[in-house]
Amino acid sequence: MATESNEEKGRYLRYLEVITGSLDDKRRYREYKARVRRLPENWRTAVEALERYLMHFGPMDGAGWISMYEDLADLVERSVADGTPVRDVFGEDPVEFVEAFMANYPAGRYRARERRRFTDAVRRAAGEAPGTEDEAG
Incomplete structure (x- = not known):
């Protein structure tokens, strides 16, 4: 009986993930958002702005998107702990930072x-020669 119940539950979860996406990714994203809420206000403002940029121009599905957010949280948490100013991390051109990060x-x-x-x-x-990798970014 227990096997049948676990098998049915597993089948249900697989079906649910087909509809909603990975439940593990959703859990990891909620954990990431909790980490962001714990940041000092100035850092939280910068990270939320970066998130908005990523919503429009970055990956929101596929391989690696949640790892990218977790790595961002790691970077920012370390910067906060070290007392690094926001501008020292994001630079004078934050778009350049986020594009390099992505x-x-x-x-x-x-x-x-x-x-x-x-x-x-x-x-x-x-009629021109193709450029190098560095030129096209």
């Missing part, structure tokens, strides 16, 4: 590769 994750590498392909295609169409 480039370390699968979706960010995909975006960089597609930007490079697009730039090279336009260069070829214009």
